[in-house]
Amino acid sequence: MGKTKIAVTIDALAIIKIDRLVERNVFANRSQAIQEALYEKIERIEHRRLAEECAKLDPVEESQLAEEGITEELEIWPEY
Numbered sequence: 001m002g003k004t005k006i007a008v009t010i011d012a013l014a015i016i017k018i019d020r021l022v023e024r025n026v027f028a029n030r031s032q033a034i035q036e037a038l039y040e041k042i043e044r045i046e047h048r049r050l051a052e053e054c055a056k057l058d059p060v061e062e063s064q065l066a067e068e069g070i071t072e073e074l075e076i077w078p079e080y
Contacts, residue, residue: 008034 010018018033027033 010034 015030018027018030021027021033022029027036
């Protein structure tokens with residue numbers, strides 16, 4: 001996928017910390033550092049949303065549904 005250049009405003013302390021990481025060769029440049037941080041944050045948000053939705057599930061009900069599904073599947077599996 002291609003890249004797009006954008007302009008962002010970042011506070012001075014963050015730039016200092018990013019530059020230190022670049023100097024230590026943790027990242028090749030500022031852009032790489034910011035891009036990787038952004039991807040990591042997006043992944044966390046997406047993972048948190050999944051965890052929040054999973055927390056809404058009733059474990060007892062889910063277990064019953066799983067057991068019901070297994071029973072039904074066994075009945076239709078062919079004999080070997």
